[in-house]
Amino acid sequence: MSDAEAKIDLRDKNVPWYDPKLKKLGPSGRELLENYSKIPPAEVEDHVYKMRDEAWDVFPYPCIGEFRFLDLAISLSPDYPAVLQRLKSGNENFLDLGCCFGQELRKVAHDGAVQENLYGSDLRAEFFEMGYRLFLDRDTLKSKFIEADIFDADSALAELDGKTDIVYAGSFLHLFDYEGQIEVCKRLVKLLREKKDSMILGRQVGNIDAGEYVQATNEGGIMYKHNGESFRKMWDRVGEETGTKWRVDYDFAQFEWLSKEERDKAEPGIGMLRFSVFRE
Numbered sequence: 400m401s402d403a404e405a406k407i408d409l410r411d412k413n414v415p416w417y418d419p420k421l422k423k424l425g426p427s428g429r430e431l432l433e434n435y436s437k438i439p440p441a442e443v444e445d446h447v448y449k450m451r452d453e454a455w456d457v458f459p460y461p462c463i464g465e466f467r468f469l470d471l472a473i474s475l476s477p478d479y480p481a482v483l484q485r486l487k488s489g490n491e492n493f494l495d496l497g498c499c500f501g502q503e504l505r506k507v508a509h510d511g512a513v514q515e516n517l518y519g520s521d522l523r524a525e526f527f528e529m530g531y532r533l534f535l536d537r538d539t540l541k542s543k544f545i546e547a548d549i550f551d552a553d554s555a556l557a558e559l560d561g562k563t564d565i566v567y568a569g570s571f572l573h574l575f576d577y578e579g580q581i582e583v584c585k586r587l588v589k590l591l592r593e594k595k596d597s598m599i600l601g602r603q604v605g606n607i608d609a610g611e612y613v614q615a616t617n618e619g620g621i622m623y624k625h626n627g628e629s630f631r632k633m634w635d636r637v638g639e640e641t642g643t644k645w646r647v648d649y650d651f652a653q654f655e656w657l658s659k660e661e662r663d664k665a666e667p668g669i670g671m672l673r674f675s676v677f678r679e
């Protein structure tokens with residue numbers, strides 16, 4: 400076991416991806432906690448620290464250690480207005496895949512989506528409990544959470560096969576190597592409704608120089624970091640192997656939350672790939 404793996408096992412906080420201090424709580428995260436969860440503004444930060452540390456003990460992902468679970472991303476997509484319109488209609492289903500706290504699901508619920516049509520899914524059901532406690536909505540949220548391993552074709556997620564219109568996959572595909580990502584995408588093809596414009600949107604860590612990188616927090620220790628073109632090629636292959644066609648829109652940007660100093664120290668070429676993949 401490597402030193403990093405041992406620290407992960409022990410939930411050690413002395414790792415570069417555990418920020419002792421919240422640098423800045425993004426306005427969308429704060430808005431959600433104050434207006435959806437009705438937490439008094441002066442109590443928001445203490446609540447966030449407490450819940451972050453509890454989630455760290457479930458699994459110490461960088462998105463938890465760096466508080467990125469409150470840096471809401473779905474509404475930054477250029478496709479968000481159309482997605483929201485579709486989810487307000489009451490005719491379409493939404494799945495937040497690898498939802499962790501389910502923050503993006505809460506964002507669309509808060510923005511007016513029909514809650515009964517929203518699903519969250521994760522390998523670790525402990526995160527669903529954390530989500531209710533973070534957002535204080537156990538008795539009000541009408542959405543459903545499904546415990547499932549995305550690689551298990553017989554999991555409870557099968558109830559959504561062919562019935563899902565929109566999938567959000569935030570910081571999810573990058574948990575796997577290239578072949579793992581292909582397998583997940585094929586599973587998504589099965590989950591999505593066989594209809595033009597059923598779609599997947601999301602974001603994940605990428606690199607201008609696409610390829611496999613060592614990442615201790617990933618199962619298997621490898622993260623395939625895409626650039627836009629490699630991501631598009633992956634979907635071409637998924638299409639060929641499933642007899643389907645997909646259009647990929649993307650943008651790639653440097654991590655906007657890093658200071659200039661942190662950016663200078665970061666891995667060369669690293670950035671965030673944001674994508675929307677539409678069935679044709």
Ligand SMILES: C[S@@+](CC[C@H](N)C(=O)[O-])C[C@H]1O[C@@H](n2cnc3c(N)ncnc32)[C@H](O)[C@@H]1O
Binds near residue numbers: 467496497521
């Ligand atoms: C890095 S977090 C991303 C959380 C959230 N989607 C976001 O955008 O911040 C990845 C999540 O995927 C879940 N996960 C990891 N492997 C999985 C698998 N095989 N099947 C389903 N969920 C998985 C983890 O438990 C974790 O909650």
